[in-house]
Amino acid sequence: MSKPQATLVTGGSSGIGRAICEALLAQGRTVVNLDYKLPDWSHPKLANFQADLTRADATRERAAQIANEFDIVALVNNAGATRPGTIDSQTAEDLAYVNALTLQATLLLTQAFLPALRACGQGRVVNMASRAALGKTERIAYSAAKAGLVGMTRTLAMELGGDGITVNAIAPGPIATELFRQSNPEGAPRTQRILDSIVVKRMGTPDDVARAALFFLSPDNGFVTGQVLYVCGGTTLGLAPV
Template sequence: MIEARQFTLVTGGSSGIGRAICEALLAQGRSVLNLDYRAPAWHHDQLVSLQADLTKQDAIEAAAHEIASKYTVIALVNNAGATRPGSIDTANMADLDDVVGLHLRAPILLTQACLPALRASGQGRIVNISSRAALGKPERIVYSATKAGLIGLTRTLAQELGADGITVNAVAPGPIATELFKNSNPEGAPQTQRILDSILVKRLGTPEDVARAALFFLAPENGFVTGQVLYVCGGTTLGVAPI
């Protein structure tokens, strides 16, 4: 039986940027469907959470089938991701397979699953969470390559789906103070200070900064903005040629 509510689907919504996006949507009174490999440690009456390992194609396909058969999704946020640090000397294909699953395969399969409801709404919204690293970042070979691919996917989907009233945009965060970032860049460490020194506004971003950008693209009234990339980066992309 199909759930009567209309949902915004957010992948990787249990923590970090995904959680901030979910909470911002819930604060607007929306119903949110969270798809993550682990259940959230927080709850809300309008939040439904499903679990799936989005690095695995069979798990993505199973989740996509369940979502398409049970839920009406009128907006989709492809947020789930992983960095898998490594240079060209150390990158391995297992890491590549994982991030291709998260950053490309899952967005494509979930978009396909949600398309009927997105089209039927007349104002469907897709937001892909890319990264400033799409412009190039040492020690992030597989991450930057797939995040750049997500921008290409965004632009192509925008061209294919615009006539259906569906907008497709990307948010590309720079340094954001998530737990993952803090674990890799401890406070007071030299590399952390170098990152701070590169940020024009002299602070790290917050998950809420990214969530506010996503909300702009998700708003029903913002139907004349599509195929765009918004860098939420504190100015770190200035002077770098955009994709």
């Protein structure tokens, strides 16, 4: 018996990941959410799995279980953590944690689902980078990991394009999520500077990012790969390369 085809989203229980899951579900797709916590919401076509994606063994084990139940034909590597800190306070443990969640998990999950991604002939991988990859104070570990993810995205696109698999990255700017609020307290001068830098004069929403993800995940968009799309309200103008 053939397995159902599905799109897997990491960190889909809340925030941007949840918005992407809901947008995919609204299209009638089967969605697998892989997160360290189970969501407080449900849908008939949503399957949930738990794992600590910073642990290689746990990531491989859960990925194997998912691959046994579903053919993952699209993958959204969305889970992330900031671990803020300046060069005076950032620790090696912070760097290792953020790299494990951002880079190691992306590598292991892409490897785990490659058979189904290749077999479908139009596999899709979307990696969640960040505007911080261009440089952001107090984000030593985070900006380094997200910049590394952009490099991984471009290399994967080159290696997998011949299999019909596209690999692209989304780089959100200021998005109104719980993660943003934790790192940027309301009323703090730093937070106000971020708000003042937004060209379109509003914070982004998780739905703004989800709509970008839908573009990259569409079977119709097989001629776009290795790209980084800044969903940032214009905050990267003058910073991002053309």
